[in-house]
Each structure stands twice: as structure tokens, then as C-alpha cells.
Amino acid sequence: MRHRSLLLLTTVLTTGALTLTACGSRSDDGKKSGDDGSSGTGSNITLTIGVDAPLTGQNSATGLGLQYGTQIAVDDANSKKLVPGVTFKVKALDDKALPATGQQNATALVQDSNVIATVGPLNSGVAESMQQVFATANMVEISPANTNPDLTQGKDWASGKKVRPFKTYFRTATTDANQGGFAADYAYNTLKKKNVFVVDDKQAYGAGLAAIFKGKFASLGGKIAGTDHVNTGDTDYSALVTKIKQSHADMLYYGGQYDESELITKQLKAGGVNIPLMGGDGMYSDTYIKTAGKAATGDLATSVGVPVSTLPAAQNFIKAYKAKGYPGDYGTYGGYSYDAATAIINAVKTVMDANGGKLPAMNDARAKLVDAVQKTDFDGIAGHVSFDQYGDTTNKQLTVYQVKNGAWTAVKSGVYSG
Amino acid sequence: MTALLEVEDLRVAYGKIEAVKGISFSVEAGQVVTLIGTNGAGKTTTLRTLSGLLKPIGGRVTFDGKVLSRIPPHKIVSLGLAHSPEGRHIFPRLTIEQNLLLGAFLRRDSAGITRDVERAYELFPILGERRKQAAGTLSGGEQQMLAMGRALMSQPKLLMLDEPSMGLSPIMMQKIMSTIVELRSQGTTILLVEQNAQAALSLADHAHVMEIGTIKLSGTGQDLLHDEGVRKTYLGED
Amino acid sequence: MTDIPLTEPLQPTPLGTTHPDAARSDSFVTLPPGVARIATLVGVAGTIVSTFMSWTYTSAFPGDLTVNGYPGGLQVLTLIGAILTGLVALGAFGVKGLTWLVPNRSPNAVLLLAAGTFATTWYAVIAIAQELGGLANLNPGGFVAAVASLVLLVGTLGLPIDRQPLDPSGAEYYELGRLSENGPARGTYRWLRQARLNHGELPVPDPARAPAWVQYLTIVVVAAAGVKVLTYGLATGYTELFIGYLILVVFTLWAFIAAGLTRQFSKITADHRPFAALMGVVAAVAYPFVQNNEHWANLGVNILIFGTVALGLNIVVGLTGLLDLGYVAFLGVGAYAAALVSGSQYSIWSGVEFPFWAAALTGMAASLVFGVLIGAPTLRLRGDYLAIVTLGFGEIFRIAVNNLDGVSGPKVTNGPNGISQIPDLSVFGYNLGDPHQFGSITLGRFANYYLLMLVITVIVVLVFTRASDSRIGRSWIAIREDETAATAMGINGFRVKLIAFALGASLAGLAGTVSAHVTYSVVPNPYQFSGAAPPNSAFLLAAVVLGGMGTVSGPVLGAALLYIVPEKLGFLQRYELFAFGVTLILIMRFRPEGIIPNRRRKLEFHQDEALLPAQQALGDGTAALGKAGA
């Protein structure tokens, strides 16, 4: 009882102190973000482009390619002053290839009032949990790597009933539908393969790709010698190789990443089955050749766009990437990430130009950016960048590469049309 | 002459529960000393502490002139202190012979070991008959014999026997007790822990009665055998 | 060991039964008592003053510590630390009216707070010097802060600190192994042992004697402060501030323990359990209103989901002692079941849309069925076999849902693409997907789900506590402690274990139903044994063990840490998982009972400390194994 007043006093004191901390934190946020000057009023504002990809763990080599591909695009834009008065920054978050983590990153990016749009993610499964979050916030999301057709064309795309589920979602990578079909066409008509064994890794990308290849190849009149599925992380494929040997297939099509296909091709050739292995852009990587060694010779991979090495812009990108000593693998999706980020940067300029050279309030800016990105039209480092009514890239240019003399060599480039 | 084993104010605890609360006693070479008492009196704890399986929180144990407190169990064995644990604890999946050989684990004199194995078979002929059999197949009494034989294999200066008669039929118990008498007559020093006070007291030179962690009463075996209180409490007479 | 009743609850035995020497008060630095007190107060004052000065001239260091006149960033933390230290010091010195802050009058609390203030301040100063490149970047304020906090620390070191009794001069340190023969090692170890603080058993006044309204008010204030401290930590905008915050919070909590405040508080909560629980819930409900940020609400939902699953696992592991290494599969079963009946167009029953209560029951029922299916054949086996079978089941689940897409298996789960575009839940006509206005505060989608999940968590906590206090709960504990003895007492071990397994599974399934809706999609790959982020079976076990087995708050706290720490310590990046692994090892080594120990458990873990474990441990280990196993 005699403590009563003192208790109250201390309570008030504590509450006061805590309130003080709240004020402190609020002003800190402002100060931190305003490092380079106060936003909105002055000549120079800072905008952040978010990146979501697996930056640690198993897929991180590819994921870091996304991050630093975007980073180089942002550096280029800043040094060339592509958007006068705006300095771009990258905020890269690690989704660890997990959907729930990707979603947390999406909400974090949406909450950050400096983030204008996002590049990513790598995995289609992660994209599913993020799309709606960005759609609700009217924020553009451009994936340089998702290939699952469902993401842009809805569930029934195969039957021709295409519905775009989210108008904020775009991608600079082409869908499995194109790649798988193009590969089947090449295998049947150019390579004259008639009896193909199809294996996939049971991941969204690989299984989708393999299914489309299989369907197209069969419809062309080819025979499917057999199918099987592997688990990511498997290392022993000897039983599978024996099965393939018995099927007398003349080619193996693999839907999946190079982590598994480099082992499969080695064990295939060692098992005396000298047939080529063909895959998608998931194994179009120098790592594949390096690790598989001689066994890779003659293997094939499809990839989107024209060969990166033929475009001068891409050469600069590769040079910049190497010069900065960035970690990660730029080969597979780095170029698309660069183009995705550039599409966002160009759209920011469009939005600002339409608004008298000033950026509208963030909510408004994000919404307007969706329309601007939809109208994107420029030549990127991995080909022409523009989006169709589903948010898919219109760049249907595909190339088949074959391993010759220890390097991927383009053997056919073309446009796939159904 | 100092005693072979000297225990001074030994205290042992499990966590905060003190199981042995400062006991002192000694064993002279050639003697049979017994600790008797009810379940939970701290007898087994005392033996486990002497052989190093438990660490005391206080007190001092001297064996053959050496302080035991910082010595791990396997080194204590090498000093000549053998412990045949409560519940026998033979190695069930090894043969009888392998069990006996393990008893001589620290010895390097193969001829002597062979001789002692034979001596064990003489002491317990049943073991000799079944030497290649897995020890787990023996009956309780036979396992007890094996445990004793195994403890003797290290040529101990002091043999500690923990409840050798536990769970045995009266005939088996008789056999075990007569073996102890025989060992005593051969000059083996024995520290015997028993619940069967009658048997233990009748063959002991010295005896100590333990109750909840302390020594309540000490004397010669015969003295205690005739002590009024002991008779009432431990020998079931009123 | 057989003759010692280890499981008997221990009475707080008076000191001196095991240790001959009584506890002591002894300062670390020899100072005249008056000088120590004055140094302490001077240090407090100096530190407070320093926070109103500029610490560095450039705003390049986050938080802008250049301003004279009012504190910012890390300075605020130093200020709070200093004020608290000052108040507690005055309380410990017996200044009337503040003594309630230090009920046991121990200066240990002052020392710990001073150490926290010192650590935070010096961390800030060193961070400035390091990030900006050199001490030259410090303004006078920074030096004042460093010196004043050092004075403060030294002053408190001179106070008569309550410490562990001196070891007897001939004490043996068996735990050092071979080093125990080594003089310097022994000396150091001895010094460290004797340096340990000892405030756990100092008497404190019984708070029950205070008027009831004070007790209620205390609970309210603590709950409010808890929310405030938590939200402040979450809102820290940059890593340096978060680390400073973490240092200060840890030391402050430790100081409150040292002061005896936590003991009093736990007495109060024990006396007013329903009210305390209510306030806990109110605080949790307040969270999305106070921290009105969709990202943190999203994190909050995930923490609650994960924490709820961990609570379910706690029944299996913590109470019943069954080792389940594939527990995340039950979360997956619930999530998939809910997704299938959610009305998603990707579900094989795309027309079917259950209301939430029915979907939740479906998820629970599905998990329950799987729990029984796994448990019935395996719970009769020895404990270690259960571990491998559950691990196998977890793998089977993930591979199976990955394959059941009509191509490599029957069409059920849509394979690796999973079931996506799961519609938002609607509860009482209230669509959780839409933001809702509450006065001036808008609750977004994740805040809605947070509140829904909170209701479920509360239900699960109730189920957990009711179950553990009931007959069946006592049977679980009996089984955990000694299955043979429990069976001998007439407990049907198999049935009791199966109930634990099934109950734990259905709670996880319930959480799964919400998680399916929160993430819009269910895909197979999160349901693995170990991964880089929660949820996975290894992280679930870690949450239970880190937090404290057998308790309610432990797993929830563990879950929160597993989400918040990686979120906040982003700078660790690729070292994060390595650090996590090392942390697990260290925690198991030094605090195996978890952060919030169950009283009984704690005894079990530390019982052999007094026994000096080095040699004895082996035999004890197998005994413990047998206990937990079977």
C-alpha cells in the first residue's frame, strides 16, 4: 500500500521510456531510408527493386545469378542515369526455395515503401505462394526463371482455355510448353530419333517439361520407350540405366536440373548406353559439361533466346559479372534477370514521364507500373523483351545446344509456334 | 599396520539427495567384512563408489596405500580391487570362458590366466562343463558363480561381492556361501554386501549395519549376530 | 542407483546439506562499499548524459547518432539500459520506494544490468569505429558513453555480489578429465566456478501479500511491456540496432531473474492463472494492432502455426518421451486435406468447398488417421526403432505426395505443382482475405489469419495443459520416466502412447489446415526432415528442445526464435545454417533443458552435476536411455 504511488510512478516511467523507444525507432526508419537525401522533394530519390531467390543452400548458385543479374542491371541504370533523378537499389531476400519463406519475403517487400517492384523467384512452387501477395499490393513481379505455364495461363492452358490469374505477374523466361515442344520437334525431325526414354525429377519444372516433351514427341509419331522419375538428391542411377538399356531407346530426355542429369549421363555412358541425353535450360550450364566430363559429349539442351554470346550487350554483362567477382551462376538466368530488372527500370521512367517527371505516391506508382511493364518493348541482352496478354514473354526464340569439344554449341535457333 | 581398505567419512549423492552420509570403516587384509542393511541403506552405492563407478562428494578412500578419488574404475581394478556387482551383470552374449577371460582383461600373463581359468572351473565345476556356452543361458545361481569367478580372475587383493545370494534358491545360496567360506580359508580378503544378514554375519570377521546412508552399528560378525536390535530388525526375530 | 528414488519431487533442501560452505557475498573488484555505490551511480548518470550527446559526426552509421540533444538509435538502448540500472541500483541500495524492484536486495541484478548497458554501449562504439574505419569517427559523446559505462560496470563489480560458495580447498574436478591434474587449468576452472552468481535461492517477499489490484496490475503491465518490447525488437530497422537490443534484453531478463522479480511474478501468475492466461491472450491479440504491419503479421501466423505443431510434438516427445523424426508430415497431411476440400480448382474435388470448421475437422481427422496408422504397428517397438520408422514415414509422405499426380501415381495431390490458388477462408461471413477496418487501424489479410490462428493456438494450449494435468498426462509422464514400472502399475503402455501419438498428430493437422490457406498453396517440398528454414522435422524438434521440453511456452518461444532470429540476423547469410548447427550443439552442451526448463526436467538433466559426471556418466547414460526408450 505504501508502494502504491511508487508503483504507479514506475509504471508511468517505464511506459514513458518504452514510448520513447517507439518514437526513436520510427525516426530511425526515416533516417535510414533517407540516407541519400530526403525522398520525394528533391532532385534525387532512391527506389528499391526487390529480388527473391534462394540465396543460400542447394539452389543458391542459380539464385545468386538472379540477384547479381539484377544488381548489374541496376548498376548500369544508375551509371547511365537511365531514369534521371532516381537511384536504384537492390534488396535481395533469401527464400531458401521454400514457399512459406518466399511468401514472407513477398510481404516484407510489399511492406517496404521503397520497393517499387520485384524480380523473382526461381522456383515455380515458390511463385504460387507469392503471386497473390503481390497482386493484392498491385506490385509488379517479374520472374526470370519460372516456366510452369499455370502461373500465367491458368490451370486449363493445355486445353486452350487460357486465363491469366494475376495481372501483376510477368516473366522473361519462356514456358515449358514452348521449350518441351521445340525439343520434341528437334529430336524427331532433325535428329531422327524415334524411340525416346523420358525421365524427370518430379519437380514442377522438370516434370512439366518432360510431360510436354512426351506429349509432343508422341504426337509427332515417335515412340516413348519408357518413362521414369527420380528424386532430387539421388546419386545412384544404375538400376535406371539398366532399364534404359533394356528399352533400346535411342535418346534419353531428362526434365530437371544439371545436378542430377550430369550424374545420369555419366552413369548412362559408363553403363555402355551410348545415346545422347537431352534436357531443358535447367541443364544448359557450363557446370554440366565440367562435371560430366567426356560423358557429356553429344548431349543436348534447349534454352530460351538466341545464344547469349552472339549479342554484344550480353558480352558486356558477362564481363561486368566476372569483373565484379560476383558469386553464383549467371549463365542460366542471369541474362533474364538483367532484362527483368531493366523492364522495371524502363517502366519507372515511363510512369514518371507520364507524371511530369515525378514519381507518384508509392501505391499509385506501383499500380501504374503494372500497366507500364505490360507495355514493355525493348531489346534486352537475352533477346527482345515484351509481354503478351498473359504476362509471358513474347520472345519465343529458342536455341538447341549440343556439347561439342567440351562446350555448348548452338546447333539450331528458331521460333517455336505450337 | 594400516588396513588394506580405509574409508573415511565417505559421502555420495545423487543430485541433491545424499545416499551415503559420511561413513567410515576399514578392511584388513585377510578379513571378511560385511555391510548389512535394508534396501536403500546405501550399501550398493558404497560399493559402486569404491570401485569408481560413482564419484563421492566428500571423504577419502585409501586402498593399498593409494587414494582412490581421482582414479577411474578401470585403473582401480588394476590396483587389485575387484567388484562383483549386484544383479551379477555377466555378459550374456559371450561364452562363459570369454566372460572369465574378460575378468583377466588387465593381465598379460597368458599362462597364469589359463591356470586361473582352470582354477575357476575347479571352484565351480558346472562352469567348466559349459565353458563354450553363452553366459546368458545359465541359471541365476550359475550366473552368480560366473560373476564371482570372473571377479577372481583379476587376482584381486580385495574382492567386493554385492548381494551374491539375491534371488537364489536356498540350495544355490548355500553353495555360494560355502564358496565364500572356501575363499576366506584361502586367504582372500572380501567385502560382502548382503541382505541375508544371518548368512553374512555368520561368516564375517567384521560387520557394519547400514541405515539410510549411515553406519548404525559395528562389531564382529558374532557380536552382531547376537545383538538384540540386529536380531529384531534384520534377522526377523521378535 | 536402484535404491534412490530419483523421480521424487525435490523439496528445496536448505543450503548446506550438499555443500558444506554457505553461499557468500563477495565483490569481484575490491572497492570500499561507498566508493562502489558512488561509482555505480556516477556511471549511470554519465551514461545517461552521454546519450544526449553526439557519438559520431557522420550520419553514415545507421540510426544517425550525430544529433546533440536527444538520443537516437543505439543511444536509446543505452539510455534505457542506464535508467533501468540506476533504478535497480537505487532499489538494491535500499532507497525507499524503489526497493520493490529488487525484492531479494541482491546487487547481482545491478551488476547484470550494468553489464548489459556496458555491452550495448561498447558494442555501439566498436561498431561505429569498425564500420566507419577507426576511432577517429567517434565524437566526444561516444567516448563519454564508453568511459561512463565502464565506470558503471567497474562500480557494480565492486558491490558485494552473491556468489556460489567457495569450493573446498581439495576439491576434485573430475569433469576436466586429464586437465584435472593440470594446475593452471584447475585454477582457472576453480575461479570460474567460484565466479558463478548465486541468487536463485535468496529469499523474496511473498507477493501474495500485496493487494490484489497490485497483483492484477502487475500482470497487465508485464503483458503490455512484453508486447512493447517484442514489437520494438521486430521494428528495429537495421542489424546493429537489433543486436544491441538483443544484448540489452537478454541482460535485463537475467537481471530480473537475479533480482527475484521473475520468481515473484511467476508466483503471481500461478496465483492468478486464469487472469494471467487471459492477459497473455490479450497481449497476443493486441500484437497485430500495435505492430500494424502485414509482414510481421505474416511472420506471426507462421510462428503460431509452427509453434502449434511444436506443441503437438511436445506431447509426443516432451511428455511421452517418444522420439518422432517425421513429425512435419502430420502438418502436411492436415494441409493437404484442407487444400483438397478448400474449393481450389487444382484439387481433385474442385467443386467441394468445406466451411472452415469442417475443413479443420477434416484436416485433424486425416492426421489422426495417419497418426494411428503409423503408431499402431510401431509403438510396440523399442524407442529407437520408432525414430527410424517415423523418419521413414516422413520421407514416404513427401515422396508420395510428390508422385500422386496421375502420372507417377494415382491422381490425388497434383504432384510437385501442388494444390495452389486455395481460396481465402471465410469465418462467420468475414472473409479473411480482405483487409478490415478497426477504427483507425486496418487489419490486413495476414493479421486476420494471425487472429484466427491465435484462436486455434489457444485451443491447442488448453488441450495440451488439460491433457498433461489429467490422468492420461500422468500416464504419459510415467511412461516417459520408466515404461516398465508404469506398465507394472497397470498403465496400458501401448494405448497411452497411441493416444499421445494420435493427439499430437491431430493438433499438427489442425495447424496444417490454416497453413494451407495462409500460403495459398501446398506443395511437397517443405515437408522434409531437415531444411534451411522452418517448418521441417528437425526444426520442430529444435523448437521443442530449445524452448524447453514438456512446457507450453517453450515450444512457442522456440518457434518464435527460429523465425525471428534468421529474419533479423540477415547479415549471416550463407553462414546462417552453419551458425544454427553450432548453436544447437552449444545449447545442448550448456543448457540441455532449454530456455524455459520444466522443473522436473531440469533436475533430470542436471542431477549428475553434483555427482561429477566424468566417469559415472556412462552407466547413467544407458539408464536414461532405457528410461526414455523401450
Add this chain to the structure above:
Amino acid sequence: MHTLPQQLANGLFLGSMYGLIAIGYTMVYGIVQLINFAHGEIFMTGAFGALTVWNCLPDGMNIWAALPLMLIGGAIVSVLIAVGAERFAYRPLRGAPRLAPLITAIGLSLALQQAIFVWYPGADNAKDFPQLGTHPYHLGSIAIQRNDIFLVAAAVVCMVGLAAFVRTSRTGRAMQATAQDPDTAQLMGIDTNRIIVIAFAIGGLFAAVAGVAFGLKYGQITYNMGFQAGLKAFTAAVLGGIGNIYGAMLGGLVLGIAEACATAYIANIPGMHQLGGQGWANVWAFVLLIVVLLVRPQGLLGERVADRA
């Protein structure tokens, strides 16, 4: 079904490797009742140790000449890590309830994996490992790789050597005694701590041999190869009867053959055409384990012993 002999051979090779790793699990479990979850990572570090030796050797060195050095290098790394883990992570927890060492093991496994991933140069992708050659020998219709011959030979040598060691040597007897009753073993004068260290060391040694065999067989090693392999080896150890070294090898072989056959033949069973193939092989492996445990809870070669305490 003329592929059966080849599939059995495939299973045998895979199973030999499982068996080699499983021995580490089974020995440690047999003596301290600890599921050493980090054993898979010890196997992985052994492979990386061997690779490091190879990389330090002059270019173009004959692989046969390098192999003994690689084995020694791998063994040093694995044994040091195994023994270090025992000394500093597990031993202090010997009195604690079983969950504590288990969580420690999970933490250790994560830490080792990440340490290699982060600090071993280039380990974020698969690392090349030299091979003995990729041209198979033919034995009837069976193609056998040189690398597989090394694997089987190593497994046989290790098994025979270990069996002889355990059965005839003094330390071997001490190991058996410690496994059966550690307290009493101490009363026999056995330094059980030393025995435990030896068990960890032998497990580490075999894991290193398996790691080298893995590298030779697949021509590449990865930082996360220990998880899958460890999981399978642990399954194999339980399948064979945990605590029994012959059981570990047998369990490994059974598991390997079961996986090969599941990949090859399950799909041919009417009504199961979708449930076969490599994708389901792991599932069938675990189903086999569960069935065996239900029929014979002690494992194939395990002995039914009463639980202690």
C-alpha cells in the same frame, strides 16, 4: 527377365556402400545407444578429404598410385571429425536424456555440411572426383565397373578385417563387453571411454573408405551427399539389426538390392504400374524396413535382448 542379374549386381554395389557406412552407425549405437546422425556427414568429409589429397598431388598422377594416399587422407579427416565429435559434443552429454545427443547430432550434421558448403572452394556445386576408368568389364551379361570392383573389394576387406578384429583381439573383446554392459566392463578394467573412441574411429574410417568409393563410383561428390546416404545407411543398420556389424552389411545389401528391384520391377506388377521406378524406390525401401520391423522387431540379424534398466 534377363536384366535381373545386372539389377542384382547394381543393388549389390549400392548395398556395399550402404553397408560400409552403416557399420559406423551400428558400432556407435551398439556401444553408446546413440543415433549418430552426423555420421553421413563424416562420410561426406572423408570424401572431401580424399579429394583434397588428390588435388594436392601432381597433375597426371596415376590414380592407382594416388588411391592409397587418398584413402589415408580421407581416413584422417573422417576419423578426426568422428573422434572430435565424440570427445567434445557427445561425451559431455552421456548422462543426459537421449534427445540431447540427438539434437547435438542434428546440429553437428548441419554444421559440417554447411562448413564444407561455405568454405570448401567450389563446393556449392558438385566437385569432380577422379575415377578408375569408365570402361566396364563384362561377366556374362553383367557389366561391372572398375570403380564398383574397388567398392566391393573394400567392403569385403573392411568387413573381414573388422570381424577378425572384434572376434580375436583384446580390444575387440573389450568392445563386445562394453556394448553389452558398460558399467561391468569398467569393473573388468576396461577403459570404456577408450573403447567408445575406438568405435567412433572405426566408424569414421569405414565412412572414409565409403566416401572414396562413392567418389570413384559416381565421379563427383557434393556437400550434401551425406544426408541421403546416411539416411539409407541408418535404415540398413536397423534393417540388419542395429548393434550387429554383420547385420549392418547384410542390411545394406538387402536395401541396395531392394531399391534396384523396386526401380526395375515393381511397375511390372499388375495394378502397380504407377508405383514403381526410381521415384518410388525410397518409399519401397522404407516400406521394407517397416515390414521387417513388424515381423522381426530386432532386425534381420539382431538379437532380442531385454531392455536394460
